[in-house]
Amino acid sequence: MTEPTDPARSPRFAQIATFARLPHTTDLEGVGSAFVGIPWDDATSFRSGAREGPSAIRNHSRLLRTYHLFQKVYPFRVLETVDFGDIDPVPGFLDDTFRRIEDGMRPLFAAGVVPFVGGGDHSITLPILRAQKAATGRPVRLLHFDAHYDTWDTYWGGKKYTHGTWVRRAYEEGLIEKGGVFQVGIRSSLYSAEDVENNARYVDRTFTTEDLDSLGPEGVASALVRAIGDGPTYVSVDIDTLDPAFAPGTGTPEPGGLSTRELIRVLRPLRALDVVGFDVVEVAPQYDHTGQVTALAAATVLYEGLSALARHRSERRA
Secondary structure, three states, rough: OOOOOOOOOOOOOOOOOOOOOOOOOOOOOOEEEEEEEEEEOOOOOOOOHHHHHHHHHHHHHHHOOEEEEOOEOHHHHHHEEEEEOOOOOOOOOHHHHHHHHHHHHHHHOOOOOEEEEEEEOOOHHHHHHHHHHHOOOOOOEEEEEEEOOOOOOOOOOOOOOOOOOHHHHHOOOOOOEEEEEEEEEOOOOOOOHHHHHHHHHHEEEEHHHHHHHHHHHHHHHHHHHHHHHOOOEEEEEEEEHHHOOOOOOOOOOOOOOEEEHHHHHHHHHHHHHHEEEEEEOOOOOHHOOOHHHHHHHHHHHHHHHHHHHHHHHHHHOO
8 A cells, every 4th residue: 555654754845845745666466547747848939947847746745645635545555656756858950759658658558557648738638638648549638728829730831730729739649539629717818719629629518717707616517527428537637727826836827716725626526437647737846936836736736637537436336
């Protein structure tokens, strides 16, 4: 059984930083879920810095405890969670890095281990989805939390692989199910009115922040659960879905976003979903004037995802 280091024996500020002070191992025998860091940010379109995200998330995840009060579950125990370490990128070389990510993630999916990934810019989700499809032979439904569509075609004269194009590429490559793509938190300004129509070609339903205001977090979560159903689902959370007041440490901040509490309230009912992978990306701690709030929010979002899945598994076993 995997358990975090007990803070009653070893203070939280001691020992090396692993996610939630879990054991670090690359041995997948008996493992049900794993934190994986992907420190890559060469595909950003504005401020870089998300390569520092995984280490910051680990450092501030030391505060996480073993029992989730509201899901009524011990997530690390139910899911046999470990810290798998980082996948090393190749700085300056996107194709090589994407191959490393795909090769590094494929064994986890093949072993039935659910990865909980800390990024890294949002482009990393594309090779993760490639690894999932290669390992299982099936596409997934996608639940995408973000301030931005990420369905643009190219940047800078034909560059197809950036943190703003990954949803479109994943759709074109058959990595995500047609009619099974959902977005939450969208609010950014756009390049043109046509962006709305183009996004609708790839996304089944987009919940903007105004939808969240009118439906409430529970209403949005309920609609998502009904629409997504019981198929395998990948959840990708760009930390900029949060308002900069709650997550200033990110590369492309957009005012008017969700509070941390609102995001958590959307995530908790997702215990009804069959989550096969989960990431939190775009944490750039050097822009965080508080020194910790963004990374702490990211660690908490990952913990909420782990706990929702643990509750799902516990109920299914029962």
